[in-house]
Amino acid sequence: MTEMVHGARAARPGDPVLPRWWRSVDSWSIAAVVALCAIGLLLGLAASPPLAERNGHAPFYYVTKQAAYVTVSLCIMLVASMLSPRMIRRLAVLGFLAVLVALIFLPVFGTDFGKGAVRWYSLGFAALQPSEFLKPLFIVFAAWLMSASAELDGPPGTAMSLGTALVVAGLLILQPDFGQAVLILFGWAVMYFVAGAPMLLLLVVAAAALGAGAMAYSLSDHFARRIDGFLAETVDPSSQLGFASNAIREGGYFGVGVGEGQVKWSLPDAHTDFIIAVAAEEYGLMLVLAVIVLYLVITVRAFLRLIVERDPFIRFAGCGIAALFGAQAIINMGVAVRLLPAKGMTLPFVSYGGSSMLAGGLALGILLALTRERPQGAMADLLRGRVPG
Amino acid sequence: MTRAPLRPLAPVLEARARGENPDRIERAERRRRHEALRDRQRQRAESRLITLAVMFCLLFGAVGMRMAALAGSEVARASHSGGDSGIVAQRADIVDRNGAILATNLITHALYAQPPLMVDKPRAARELAAIFPDMAAATLLERFTSDRKFIWLRRHLSPEQQQAVHDIGEPGLRFGPREMRLYPNGPLAAHVLGGAGFGREGVAAAEIVGRAGVEKTFDAFLRDPAQGGQPLALSIDLSVQAAMREVLDRGMEVTNARGAAAILMDVRTGEILAMVSLPDFDPNDRPAPQTEGDPSESPLFNRAVQGLYELGSTFKVFTAAMALEEGIVTPDTVIDIRGPLRWGKHRIEDFHDLGRELSVTGIVVESSNIGTARLAQALGAERQQGYLDALGLLDPTGIELLEGGARPLYPRRWSELSTMTISYGHGLSASPLHLAAGYATIANGGHQVTPTLLRRNRPPPLGPAVISEQTSRQVLTMLRQVVTEGTASFGEVAGYAVGGKTGTADKPMPRGGYYEDKVIATFAAVFPVQAPRYVLVTMFDEGTVSALGEARRTAGWTAVPVAAEIIRRAGPLLGLRPAVESRAGPAVMLASGQ
Numbered sequence: 001m002t003e004m005v006h007g008a009r010a011a012r013p014g015d016p017v018l019p020r021w022w023r024s025v026d027s028w029s030i031a032a033v034v035a036l037c038a039i040g041l042l043l044g045l046a047a048s049p050p051l052a053e054r055n056g057h058a059p060f061y062y063v064t065k066q067a068a069y070v071t072v073s074l075c076i077m078l079v080a081s082m083l084s085p086r087m088i089r090r091l092a093v094l095g096f097l098a099v100l101v102a103l104i105f106l107p108v109f110g111t112d113f114g115k116g117a118v119r120w121y122s123l124g125f126a127a128l129q130p131s132e133f134l135k136p137l138f139i140v141f142a143a144w145l146m147s148a149s150a151e152l153d154g155p156p157g158t159a160m161s162l163g164t165a166l167v168v169a170g171l172l173i174l175q176p177d178f179g180q181a182v183l184i185l186f187g188w189a190v191m192y193f194v195a196g197a198p199m200l201l202l203l204v205v206a207a208a209a210l211g212a213g214a215m216a217y218s219l220s221d222h223f224a225r226r227i228d229g230f231l232a233e234t235v236d237p238s239s240q241l242g243f244a245s246n247a248i249r250e251g252g253y254f255g256v257g258v259g260e261g262q263v264k265w266s267l268p269d270a271h272t273d274f275i276i277a278v279a280a281e282e283y284g285l286m287l288v289l290a291v292i293v294l295y296l297v298i299t300v301r302a303f304l305r306l307i308v309e310r311d312p313f314i315r316f317a318g319c320g321i322a323a324l325f326g327a328q329a330i331i332n333m334g335v336a337v338r339l340l341p342a343k344g345m346t347l348p349f350v351s352y353g354g355s356s357m358l359a360g361g362l363a364l365g366i367l368l369a370l371t372r373e374r375p376q377g378a379m380a381d382l383l384r385g386r387v388p389g
Numbered sequence: 390m391t392r393a394p395l396r397p398l399a400p401v402l403e404a405r406a407r408g409e410n411p412d413r414i415e416r417a418e419r420r421r422r423h424e425a426l427r428d429r430q431r432q433r434a435e436s437r438l439i440t441l442a443v444m445f446c447l448l449f450g451a452v453g454m455r456m457a458a459l460a461g462s463e464v465a466r467a468s469h470s471g472g473d474s475g476i477v478a479q480r481a482d483i484v485d486r487n488g489a490i491l492a493t494n495l496i497t498h499a500l501y502a503q504p505p506l507m508v509d510k511p512r513a514a515r516e517l518a519a520i521f522p523d524m525a526a527a528t529l530l531e532r533f534t535s536d537r538k539f540i541w542l543r544r545h546l547s548p549e550q551q552q553a554v555h556d557i558g559e560p561g562l563r564f565g566p567r568e569m570r571l572y573p574n575g576p577l578a579a580h581v582l583g584g585a586g587f588g589r590e591g592v593a594a595a596e597i598v599g600r601a602g603v604e605k606t607f608d609a610f611l612r613d614p615a616q617g618g619q620p621l622a623l624s625i626d627l628s629v630q631a632a633m634r635e636v637l638d639r640g641m642e643v644t645n646a647r648g649a650a651a652i653l654m655d656v657r658t659g660e661i662l663a664m665v666s667l668p669d670f671d672p673n674d675r676p677a678p679q680t681e682g683d684p685s686e687s688p689l690f691n692r693a694v695q696g697l698y699e700l701g702s703t704f705k706v707f708t709a710a711m712a713l714e715e716g717i718v719t720p721d722t723v724i725d726i727r728g729p730l731r732w733g734k735h736r737i738e739d740f741h742d743l744g745r746e747l748s749v750t751g752i753v754v755e756s757s758n759i760g761t762a763r764l765a766q767a768l769g770a771e772r773q774q775g776y777l778d779a780l781g782l783l784d785p786t787g788i789e790l791l792e793g794g795a796r797p798l799y800p801r802r803w804s805e806l807s808t809m810t811i812s813y814g815h816g817l818s819a820s821p822l823h824l825a826a827g828y829a830t831i832a833n834g835g836h837q838v839t840p841t842l843l844r845r846n847r848p849p850p851l852g853p854a855v856i857s858e859q860t861s862r863q864v865l866t867m868l869r870q871v872v873t874e875g876t877a878s879f880g881e882v883a884g885y886a887v888g889g890k891t892g893t894a895d896k897p898m899p900r901g902g903y904y905e906d907k908v909i910a911t912f913a914a915v916f917p918v919q920a921p922r923y924v925l926v927t928m929f930d931e932g933t934v935s936a937l938g939e940a941r942r943t944a945g946w947t948a949v950p951v952a953a954e955i956i957r958r959a960g961p962l963l964g965l966r967p968a969v970e971s972r973a974g975p976a977v978m979l980a981s982g983q
Contacts, residue, residue, distance in 0.1 A: 056538030058505050151431060153425055190441065196433050248459040283461040289453055296449045303442040307435045310427060315434055319441060326445045330452055337455040 011227040021082050024372040029301055032294045033077065033349060033364055037070045039279070039291060040350035045161065047264045047271040048352060062352055064269060066285060069354050073361030080365025081372070085314050088369050092140035099137055102130040103171050119175050119354075131172055131180045132359035136321050136366050138168055139187050140283035143317035146195050150312040158195065179331065179343035183324055185209070190323040191316045243267050244274050244336045247281035248288075255284030271352040273344055276336045291350065293334070297362070299326035305371040321363050395419065409684045437755075456549070463887070479568045480597045481611045482620040483582065485627040486662070486844045492582055492604065492672075494597075496569040497545040498564040500554060504533045504540065507561030517542070517562075520553045521952045533561075544587065546601070547567045570597050570604075572672045578630050580666045580691040581623065581790070581842060584675035600675060601689070603842060622844040623659035629653060632958040633663040637927070640951035641667050644932030650692035650821050651927045651955060656829040657843050659838035662923070664822075666692040692928070694788055695795050697818040701892030702876075703828075704814030705761045708818065710831055710864045711754050711765040711776045714856045720750045720863050726760040732806050737762050740943075753867045753890065754875035758813045765812030769804045779837065779855040780827040782819050789842045795820050814892055821911070825926040827915045832890075832921035833862045869918045876943070879950040880914060882957045884967025889914035889952070890926075891944035896931070907931050909943035912952045916960070917968060925959075929950040 041063060048062035055061075080088070103120070111127075120127040142161035149157030165188040172181035177261040189197075189205065217224050245262035250256055261281035264270040270278050280288050302322035309315045325348060332347040334340035346356040348363075395418050401411045483492040507513055514529035521543070530538055545567055546554065554562055570585040583602020597612075599605035607621055633651050641649045653663040670676050670688040679687040685696060702799075712718045723746050730737040743755050754759030765773060778782055785794045797819040799805045810816040822840055829838045837852030856864075868888030872880045876891045892911040895903035910932055914925045932947035933940050941947070960967065 056503075056505070150426075152419065152426060194434050194437050194441070196430060196437075215438075245459060248456060249462055252460050279459065280456065285457055288456050288460075292449050292453045296446060299445050299449075300442045301436045303445070307438050310431060312427070312430060319438060323441065323445075326449070330445075330448045332620075333452045333456070337452060337459055339452060339455050376492075 001123050018084070019144070021372075024374065025081055025368055026301055026305060027373050029364070029368060029371070030077075030081075032297045032333055034074070036294050036349040037074065037178060039287070039294075040275070040347075040352075041067060041070065041276050043279050043282075043350065044271060044352055046259055046261060046282055047275055050265050051268075051271055059184065065354075066352050066357070069348075069357040073349075073357045076358060076361040077365035077368065080362060081368035083365075083369050085104040085113070085311065085317075085370055087148045088317075088366055089144055089313065093144060096134070096137035096141040099130050099134045100168070100171075103134060103168070105132060106171075106175065119177055127355070129353075129355035129359075131175075131177060133362065134168065135180070135187065135324055136359065136363035137184060138184060139166070139191070139283060139320035139324060140317045140366060142188055143191055143313050143320055146191055146316050147311075147313035150195060158192065161191075173216075177344070177347045178216065178220075183327060183331075183345075186327055187320045187324045191320040194319050195316055234285050240269065240274065241268060241338060243337075244277040247274075247277040248337065251281040251284045253285045255280075255282050255287070269344075272346055272356075273332065274336055274353065275347055275351045276333050279350075280336075288333075291347075292329075295326060295329040298322070298367075298383075301327075302367055302371050305373075308376055309370075314370045318367060321367045321370070325360075325363060325367070393418075394573050406485060408496050413813055418506055434482045449869075475533070479612070479892075480570065480585070481613075481616060481618055483611070484620045484622050485630075486622065486628065486660075488620075488622070489627045490573055491623065491625070491627065492570060492585075494568045495976075497547075497567050497569045498548055498551050499541065499567050500543040500551075501563055501565060502533060502540040502542055503538060503561045505538055505561070507533060508558060509559065510534060510561075513557060513559040513562060516557045516559075520550060523841060551952050556838070568597060570673075572629075574627065576669045576671045577627070577634055578625055578664075579669040579672050580693070581625060581664055582672050583790070584672035586675070602672075605791050607612060623842050624655075624844045625663045625842065626664060626962070628664040628962045629959045630665070632652055632962060633955050634665045634667075634669075636954045636958060637665050637667055640929070640947070640954070641932070644929055644934055644947045644951075646929045646932035646947070647686070648692050648695065648930040649928060649951075651925065651952070652693050652821055652825045652875045653955070653959060654825045654829055654838075654840060654924045656833040656838065656921050656924050656927075658848055659826065659829065660845055661822075661842055662963070663839060664693050664842075666690070666694075666696075691697065692930070693821050693926075694786070695820065697795055697798055697820055698928070699815050699818050699894040699897070699911045700821075700824050700911050701814040701894030701909065702758075703824060703890045703892035703911050704812065704817070705753055705756060706831060706864060706868065706890045706913075707776065707780060707782075707827060708761050708764050708768070708773070709749055709814040709867065710856050710860055711773060712749065713744045713859045713863055714776075715768065717767050718749050718764065720867065721748050722918070723748050724752060724760045724763050726752070726757050726763070729761045730759045730762055730809075732809065735806060737809065750867050750870060753864075754870045756876055756891070761813040762874060764811040765808050766805070768808070768812075770805060770808040773808050774803055774854065777811075777817075779853075780830055781837065781839075782817070782823050782827055784820050786820070786826060786840050788822060788840050797823060814853070814894060821926045824913055828915060828924045828926070830855050831861055831864050832915040832924055833861070834858045855953060865915065865918050865921065865980050866972065868915055872914075876945045877914075877949045879945060880912065880953045882916070882953050882960070884969065885956055885965065886917040886919055886962050887953065887956055888916065888918040888921075888970060889935045889949075891949060893943040906940075908942045908943070910942065910946075912944050912948035914952050914956065916956055917965065919968065922965065923963065925952055925955060927955065 038378050044063045044066050045060070049059040052061045063360055071332060107118055109121060111122045112118045114369040119129050119131060121130065142164060146360035147157070147163040148154045165184055169184050172184065183251055193202065243263050243266050247261065259282065261278055263281050264278050267274050267277065276291070279291065299322050306315050306318045309318065328345055328348055331340055331343055332345050335343055346353050348360040349357065396411065396415050481493055482490060485491055504510065508913060510533040511530055514526045514533060517529055518524050551564065561795035572582060581602055583604045584600045585597050585599060585604045586600050599608040599611065603621065603623065604611070608617065612620060633653060637649050637651050648667055650666045652661060655663050668688045676688060678689060678833050690696065713720065725744055725746050726743055728738050737758050739757050739759055743757050747755060747757055747760055783797055783799065785796050797817060799811065799817040807816050812898055812937045826838055826840050830836060835854045835856035835858060837855055839852070865888055868890060869886065871877050871890050872887050877889050880887050880889055890913055894909045896907040896909055897903055909928065909930055911926065911928045915921045916923055916925070927948045929947045933942050934946045935941065936946060
């Protein structure tokens with residue numbers, strides 16, 4: 001429909017796919033993702049040899065694996081970013097249903113790898129964490145439902161998406177994986193916010209979330225321990241958090257030097273959840289700020305590009321994914337600096353981890369596809385004498 | 390928003406008048422409303438998206454600020470316990486009573502292989518096999534090429550070996566620093582020290598744990614960093630220990646014995662100055678415990694402490710002391726010793742005919758079984774048991790060795806026959822250490838002693854009295870006479886006034902009964918008799934000497950000469966001044982003692 005509108009940047013017949021894609025996609029965000037992956041590999045060179053040594057692998061075993069993941073992840077991202085929003089919606093809805101089934105059967109077929117939470121499917125050579133893939137797919141699914149309710153006489157899609165969000169969050173809490181559950185609910189809330197939630201309701205929901213957190217604290221040991229660790233005024237220097245804070249302090253503004261860091265030897269999760277501590281120790285505040293700026297670029301650019309978007313589905317899905325992406329980065333780094341209680345959450349594209357990396361590529365691919373510049377019919381409005389919003 | 394109808398009446402009527410389909414008007418109206426709705430939503434979304442963008446900027450900003458604040462702050466360190474008194478060696482040294490090192494630590498390295506890091510596995514295997522003759526290149530290569538990631542190769546290396554391995558230049562062969570327990574004196578005090586081995590092993594360090602002996606008993610003390618590396622001082626005198634081991638070893642060779650043991654104890658404090666059990670071992674290379682055969686034949690077996698033997702006639706001294714203490718006899722009371730003494734179907738005989746009667750002194754000096762049994766009969770089971778208990782012969786000695794918990798064996802029902810046989814050392818099995826402690830009590834004026842392997846920095850208070858000073862003196866006179874005119878005549882050492890009592894007991898057969906030709910020969914000596922300082926117990930297991938055309942097995946021929954040689958060599962080392970003694974020594978001493 002919109003391609004036929006006069007005055008829009010029209011696709012000429014026979015216009016090659018790639019140039020058109022390149023003209024319309026957000027190349028700054030692509031550059032930021034590639035930069036994050038490069039930083040992730042650079043940090044992996046420092047952070048993963050101790051783990052490789054513990055597990056009896058060659059020193060750069062995990063770096064090699066991560067490089068492979070990065071390649072696959074970037075491919076997924078580029079391919080997904082070339083899809084049309086309609087295609088994205090169709091595939092993602094099907095994908096969401098498939099992953100949801102996988103999540104439901106996790107307690108039966110999954111493993112916990114001795115970490116206390118059943119989150120993974122072991123495939124022998126690799127482990128898959130369905131909840132990582134679930135996040136972007138759920139956002140698309142929920143955006144579809146919400147956009148339907150944004151139509152005149154549409155179905156009650158918002159309520160249905162809320163129901164879905166609660167079911168998914170419930171499944172994640174059963175693992176238990178409070179971090180991902182909170183992220184899912186947060187993503188849904190952002191979409192609802194953008195879709196025009198009444199302010200009063202937002203306040204009520206925030207209060208309810210606090211109440212749920214308090215209940216989880218009193219009912220679940222796993223959760224309570226982590227909160228207690230966060231609330232403790234003085235942090236034990238020999239705990240994970242203590243090591244991380246010390247690493248950041250040691251690093252100072254310019255770092256202790258490449259390969260000189262010590263925290264990677266003491267932190268079991270140095271290459272995943274606490275990778276930012278390794279970055280801070282070896283390269284200092286400079287690299288950390290650079291990483292923060294890269295996440296900020298991706299997140300905020302997505303929001304700003306979505307302002308002109310007229311299709312509610314694209315707007316909801318896009319801002320939901322951008323918010324999830326940004327929130328995950330903030331939570332991960334916020335834990336390392338003790339702004340937030342400890343959560344097992346990876347730093348997208350930087351932490352080591354196959355599932356996280358591939359799912360990150362998928363999410364960013366969807367986001368890039370949704371934030372592509374496309375004709376919005378503004379000229380037609382002017383010609384028809386309507387005042388564009 | 391005012392409610393507007395989907396189909397406004399006026400345009401519909403107009404359209405109908407023009408003959409057009411009025412549905413178009415509804416569609417147009419719907420379209421207009423849809424677009425208006427979308428515009429409204431988009432307007433609201435615009436402000437909310439900007440809100441979101443600002444919020445995320447703020448959150449990322451907060452994380453960044455916090456990072457900056459942390460990066461600029463001071464490093465918190467885990468507080469260290471302990472002061473800056475220097476590095477404390479992992480395990481404290483063990484020293485003898487004069488501070489000579491008995492056990493210390495040596496820095497060494499363990500060798501391990503990480504096959505994934507290896508460059509040239511066949512060459513590494515070949516060169517390792519050349520350095521360590523007990524490794525085979527083929528086996529090594531097989532282990533390197535298996536899918537193992539980590540292989541221990543050697544627990545410790547000599548510096549030469551380490552350099553040689555280093556020179557292979559193989560990055561997959563790595564060294565882990567170690568502290569290794571070193572016993573510079575080799576087997577000298579093997580059974581006392583016991584030995585140590587590695588406990589938990591890591592790449593960077595290994596824990597040393599005591600395996601036996603004082604290393605095990607005082608493991609916690611030796612490993613306690615709070616002790617500040619203060620060494621454990623034993624009561625052992627290294628030079629005396631060396632002399633004793635050398636003489637005993639020679640004696641074992643001459644007598645062709647299966648084993649031998651000797652203990653030198655301070656009669657006053659119970660400190661053990663030397664303790665040897667042969668055969669022994671090198672604690673630097675402690676053999677694995679024997680899994681088959683008689684464990685008491687293993688070199689690890691400490692005969693002085695663990696071995697329980699019927700100690701024979703050495704017990705007659707205790708019986709005589711009891712009878713004297715109870716006032717039943719005096720040293721000169723004459724006892725009827727006509728034999729054999731029948732008791733039920735048992736007969737008690739003397740080794741050879743000693744005539745019709747002997748004084749108590751004579752019974753001890755000539756070692757008359759019948760005479761001793763008669764004394765015991767007069768004492769009764771209860772009193773005998775009480776004295777033996779007070780002498781520590783019925784309980785474990787409490788020596789600070791894991792092996793020292795041996796409880797003497799005696800009949801549960803202490804019959805009158807038991808009383809008679811135990812009086813001359815049969816029917817009760819005790820360790821040589823028990824015997825030494827009992828003799829120490831007799832020699833020190835009658836006070837109980839507790840044997841110990843730790844150096845006493847000041848003399849302990851006297852133990853409770855078991856026998857009187859006078860009885861002690863009388864018994865010492867008899868002991869001196871045993872050496873001067875009795876069975877232990879080879880025990881005379883010029884200047885050291887040795888007193889003592891021999892004991893030769895037939896070895897029991899495993900299935901009951903006694904061997905005809907296998908004996909435990911024991912000599913318990915006290916010196917110098919005028920003012921006793923030390924007790925020496927020497928024991929030979931199945932020793933034989935052929936002399937005067939006969940195979941001689943009695944203690945007088947085996948244990949006594951060896952004990953005399955030990956005293957001859959140990960006396961000067963102990964700082965004892967040799968005293969010139971008149972031939973009529975005992976009588977003079979008795980007079981001076983009273």
